[in-house]
Amino acid sequence: MTSHGKTEWADRLIPNLDQSATADLISRLCDFAFIISSDGEITQTVTSPFLAPKLDLTPWTGLQFKDTLTKESVPKFEARLAEFQKGQKEVRPVELNHRATDQQAELPVRYTYHSGAADGSTLLLGSDLRPVAEMQQQLVEAQIALENDYDARREHEIQLRVLMDSSDVATVFITLETGAIVSCNSAAEILLGRPRNELIDASFASEFEDEGLTSLIDRMVTAASDASMGAILAKSALGGRSYRIDPTLFRGATSQMLLCKIEPEEPAQEPVDQLATHLVSFFHKGVDPIVFINMSGQILSVNEAFVSLANVTHAQTLSGRSMSEFFSRGSVDLNVILESARRNGKMRLYSTKVLNEHGDERPVEISTTQIRTEREPICVLLLRNARRVEAISTPTSQMSEAEINSVVELIGSQSLKDIVARSTDVVEKMCIETAIGMTSNNRVAAAEMLGLSRQSLYVKLRKYDLV
DSSP, rough: EETEEEEEEEETTTOOOOOHHHHHHHHHHHHHHEEEESBBBBBEEOOOTOOOOOOGGGTTSSSGGGGGGOOOOOHHHHHHHHHHHTSSSOOEEEEEEEEOOOOOOOOOEEEEEEETTTTTOEEEEEEEEEHHHHHHHHHHHHHHHHHHHHHHHHHHHHHHHHHHHHHHSSEEEETTOBBBEEEHHHHHHHHSSOOOOTTTTTBBBBESSSSSSHHHHHHHHHHHHHHHTTTTEETTTTTTTEHHHEEEEEEOOOSSSEEEEEEEESSSOOOSSHHHHHHHHHHHHHHHEEEEEEEBEEEEEEEEHHHHHHHOOOOGGGGTOOOGGGGGTTTHHHHHHHHHHHHHHEEEEEEEEEOTTTTTTTEEEEEEEOOOOSOOOOOEOOOEEHHHHHHOOOOOOOOOOHHHHHHHTBBTOOOHHHHHHHHHHHHHHHHHHHHHHTTTTTTHHHHHHHHHHHHHHHHHHHHHTTO
C-alpha cells in the first residue's frame, strides 16, 4: 500500500521483503523455527546461526512434531495448538521438552504460536531454555550442597556437645575480644558453682580472684602462645581453692578464642578414715539408688544405681534438676519428703512410684535422712525397689468387718442416698488415716497429698475423731 508516493505497512505485513530475508529475520529473532502443517507434520526447520552449541534439526523434517517431544510435553503442545487453531486470541507461550537422542541431550524450548500461510500451517518460534535449565540445576546443586554442609556442621556440633558433657574435666570456651564465656560443659558448671545459662556471656575472670580481666586473659594468652609455660594458677572466687588453667589459643569463625581446661591444683585427698572410704565405695557401688538433694528439691549428686533407674546417660546431666521430675505424684511426693525431713530429720519407708526419662514407672520405698553441712542442710534419699513387696502384700488400710456390717445393716432402714453418704464417710476416713500414716503424722504433707487445705483436714480429723 502506498500513500503520497511512500511505501507503508498494512495488515502487519512488511512490503518488499522476499522469502530469504524473511527466513534470515526469523533465524535472528529466535533460536528455533518450525513450520507445522495442519495435521502436525514438520515441513520446514530453521536454526539460529548464533545458537551455541549448534544443532542440526533438518532430520526432523517430515516427522510429527509431537513425536519429537517427551511424554509429559505432548498434552501441553496439543492443548495450545488446539487453542491456536480455534482462533483464540493471545495464546500463551508453552515450555516443551524434546526427547533426548544419541546426538543430543533433552532439549527444553519455550514456543510461541503464529500464523503461517493460507494452507493452515502454523509457525512455531522457539527460545532455547538450556541456559536457564543449567542455571536452575546449578542452583539446585548449590542448595543441596548448603543443606549437606548444614547437616555436617550440625553433626559436628552434636559430637562436640556429647564429647564435652562426657568429659570429667571442666572445659570452657572464651572469646578473646571480650573475655566472656561462650560455651562450657557440665563439669564446668559443677566446678564454678553456677548453671550454664548464668555462665554463658559472663566474664570468665570474674569467676577467679585475680587482678582483673585484662591480667587473667593476658596471662592465659601468654601461656597458650609459649609452649614452655604450661598451665597458669588462679584462685576460685567461690571458696578460694586454687586451680590450674590450661589454655589453648585458636581462631574461630569471627575472632580468636581460648579453650580452657580447669583442674584443681592438688587432687582431692583420698579419705584417710576407713569408715569414710567404705561409705564412698558404698555410694558408688551400692545396688540401691542414692540421691542427695538440697532443701529446695534440686539434685546435688546421685550414684550409678539411680542413673540406671532414671535411664539417663551421665550422672552430670541430673545435677540441678528437680527431684519432682522423677516422682509419679510430682511436687506432692517431694513436699511430703522435705516437710518430714524438716520436722523429724528423717522419714522411713515412704511408698511411691518413680518415673524414668521415658515415663516408665517403678514402685519404690524411700527412706529420707536430713544431714547438716557447712552451707545448708541437705537430704539423702535411699530408694528400694518395692515391686516384689507390692506384688505379695495386701492393702493395709481396708474397711473393717464392723464398718462393712454397719453399712449393710442400713439397707431397708434408710434411703440409698443415706447409705451412700455413710459409705463415703467410711472411705474418706480410711484415706485420711492412710495419708497420716504415710507422712508420719505430718498434717501439712497429708493435706497436700489429699488435695485438701489444712483447715479442711483438721475439720475432718475432728469429725472422725482422729485428732
